Amino acid sequence: MCPHKKTPLRTIKSCIPHLKESTPVIHAFRFTPLFVALAATMPLHAQADEAEGFVEGAHLDVLSRNYYLNRNQLQRGNHDNREWGQGFIGKFESGFTQGTVGFGLDAHAMLGLKLDGGGGTAGSSILPYHYKYDGELGKAPDSFSNAGAAIKLKAFDTVLRAGDLFLTNPVIAGGETRMLPQTFRGVSLTNNSIDGLQLEGGQASFTKLYNQSGHKRIGATYGNLPDDRESRHLNWAGAAWAPVEGFTSSLYAAELKDVWNQYYLDLDYTWQLADGVSLNPGLHYYHTQDTGDALLGSIDNNTYSLHLALGVGNHTVTAVYQRVNGNTPFDYITLGDSVYLDNSQMYSDFNGPGERSWKLKYAYDFAGVGMPGLTTAVSYSRGKLDLSKVDPASAGYSNWYSADGDNARHWERDMDLAYVFQQGSLKDLSVLLRWASHRGSQGYAQVDNNVDEYRVIVEYPLNVF
Template sequence: MYKSSLAVAVALGVLAQQAGAAGFVEDSKLSLSSRTMYYDNNNREDHAKPDAERPDQRESGQGFKLDYISGFTQGTVGFGVDAQALWGIHLDGGRGYHKSGFMPDDSNGSSVNQWARFGANAKARFSKTEVHYGSALAPNLPILVANDGRVLPQTFEGGTIQSKEIDNLTINAGQLTHAMGRASSNRTGLSVNGATADSNKFIYGGLDYKLTPDLTLQYYYSNLKDFYKQHFLGATHVFKIADDQSFKTDLRYFDSSSDGKNGGPGAYNFNNNGGYEKNDGKVDNKTWSAMFTYTLGGHSLMLGHQQVSDDGGFVWLNQGSVRDGNNRPEGAGGSSFYLFTDSMINQFAKAGENTTFGQYAYDFSRLGVPGLKASVSYLKGEDGKNAVGGGHFSEWERDARVDYVIQDGTFKGLGASLRHGVYRGTGSSSLADQDQTRLIFNYTYNFL
């Protein structure tokens, strides 16, 4: 049993004695979420190959997530517990199409029929400060964004603390030791893109300060031992033009450098997202981005630009290429990061890349159809430096999305999302051309 699970079990024993305490039970929440997902990634190259070598990826799966979130016991220090049970089921993935990391691999290279995992957190609250410790953490911070882009979500193991003791100031800190991937029932160490070694120490700290009701400033620091150190600065401002009209400015800057064993010989090297690197395997990057959004009624128009420095690609926490004892991928790959270019297919985060992007979105509630939203976005990356052979590459992506959530009646809360992305690139460091479609159905039933 993992140390965190043992700690949570002890906490449960203590809390059981106080289960009748006001707040712990009364404020509890129990919900069951269901997600059905169809994933089709059509690689536009090498279609002449036989089925066994065909590059396309096509699978569907069903996920269930049971969440229990307790309240806090009474007293100066309140205690509680959160628990999460996850179950994934392989519905279909025609022969030769299971290459997506969508589900765990079986011993014969096909997908397993089902997989499951359990996680829990003990928690405590003092005044306006909360501490969480366990294996069901899902941070959403500039230096770490838990990914929920497949059948089951990515979760982390470790401890976090959040304090709001000072008005308008939120302080976040923590240390994480392991991750549970979207398509895995196992935990793995923490790593970076392309690395085969892992680390069990990711520390972070930062603050969000609301300088005025319309302006928020951010600073965060993170360190993945033996891989990288990263500083983040951010500023968000919303200018209210009228009751139904606003202009939002969002600025972000990352400065990432090498730590410990990174940049030397061995498995702690970063492959720079498959792009150019000045120093082999060494983290060395500065990335800035700016986004401006104009909103008028149900209309929203966003434009922005991002610049990745020349010496190496942007770096973020991942599970790298970590494999199990049978040398099979753990299914732990796939993670998110806090840049506007983290799109449906590509990241636009290689060395030297200049990316201009835009999005138009509309909320159809303004036309009497609440719950219906649609958006279309376009990203164009240029001046990226090829990993080998010199020269530059360019790439673009176009994504469209329609979401609908039933607002009332028997099926209230049932949501559907249809997403389609098209990617094209030129140059040795671009991806293979792809057309990708995802169809997702979500439903959550609240017992408490």
């Protein structure tokens, strides 16, 4: 139950990705029926919009991200994984050439530098890792890097991209939780012809993890695929709809080849009760079902979370209930952020088999006392799950089985303190301090560690042109 989600000023997960890395491979894209069907339904305007031009519409942004993570694993005798690194992420996006069909190019380059991460303290997942002959983690390399590009075509309000992609949606979202982001190699299609409605779809076969330079086949975060089998690709299609102010919804479907079909629905509405007073109910729902060769075994999982947030002035209080119905954990794409559940926390996702969990969160914006840019949030989550119902012969999730895990419990406390400089030479520089403490019962120990975790993240965005 380790990894996730979102940029450093959003939720962050943690996990050591013990995964094999492969050398970069360029894969021939195959347009599956799911992808073709989505493309066929995308509406087109009668006339193309005026393109900005390849050069005129281009921009280059560089993000500097300094990242320190200290994970104290109490079950290993207060063993600390401490790593500190400096990352640089450069993104170039061109405009589109003139004409009915416009052509463009997106490119990126990433560099990670080790500032600290010696033998015995490495392995927090900020930096690449390797194992010594005795099985212990060795020192991380002094640097690692990656570069990629995607060509893009625009016709009317539809954009096709092929190559290395930054993806963010409920069924395939790249991890932004470490020093460098995760990317995917594939093809995507988006359409924005109708105001308030975005349609998208695509296929991805490989992913570059956030602490690696090379690519590996796309897979699952928690499930163990057979040594001699991999999923070939993930197909997805979906729609995000915001018909009126305050209301948003989305509907997505995805197929991880020979592993699962996954469906997602969310509904969210912010109701303004009075000036400065709002009520925000919301629902996130996933259904996951095995498909094809069922490389991870039998899966029939329904997972949902409900939240209710009350905002009064600069104060927000949120209550969450989350439920996993099934004898497997709720699973998602390899160490990504495609876990759009309200109780996915800094350390645990509270996504175990049959798990019920609750969360209470308080957030405050110090703009209310004349300190704009300073925010804080504290939360407490608690979960109960039944590991005794997991199939011990399962092809992919047998490691979750515990004979005495019928009453497994765990909890997590999280606290964030963030400041974004509002003016002067440091304008837009952000500093984020994060702390999490996670504890589990004896029946839960095989799933997650008891940890205290600290993070310091300093970011500075620069627009070159």
